[in-house]
């Protein structure tokens with residue numbers, strides 16, 4: 152008897168995650184460039200909150216860049232994705248709402264390759280929602296590491312260098328640096344609170 156196979160649908164979720172300066176945006180841009188070279192239909196998004204370097208581009212700390220669209224939330228993202236789009240790139244996943252994993256599932260179920268980059272931890276080393284939920288449902292996960300600026304070991308942490316207890320404090324050089332588990336000091340961002 153012949154085996155009846157379903158047609159493949161091609162959709163899946165890839166997540167690129169790690170600390171700041173670990174090369175998440177570079178890796179996202181690299182993957183998206185290849186799909187553009189292969190003339191696949193690609194749409195690239197970032198949350199409106201992140202306009203650090205550019206309004207309409209994803210820009211890495213090494214100045215690699217690729218054109219992107221701003222969206223306010225994951226609902227708007229799903230609405231913006233055209234029927235014929237084959238690949239969806241998303242940067243700064245940690246700045247999205249809790250519906251991002253469901254939105255990525257919807258797109259992957261529609262046959263799209265969804266690639267999301269985002270921080271896995273906040274400045275205190277706590278899992279940064281909604282990335283943990285996204286990691287749980289992704290088919291592929293790439294963990295990127297920076298280099299600890301204090302000792303040179305692989306850096307899994309984002310060290311905040313200024314005093315602030317806001318979870319979201321947008322910025323890069325001077326505000327944050329990459330550190331390994333031994334050199335990471337979550338209390339540094341809270342230091343002034345204990346000193347009158």
Ligand code: ADP
Nearest residue numbers: 171172173174175176177211212213297298329
């Ligand atoms: P992410 O998106 O993870 O914040 P990017 O892709 O924007 O990272 O930037 C990665 C680039 O950051 C590296 O190629 C390098 O040029 C630069 N960089 C700055 N500090 C460091 C560090 N401590 N370790 C590694 N790369 C660093």
Ligand code: ZN
Nearest residue numbers: 299302331334
């Ligand atoms: Zn270190």
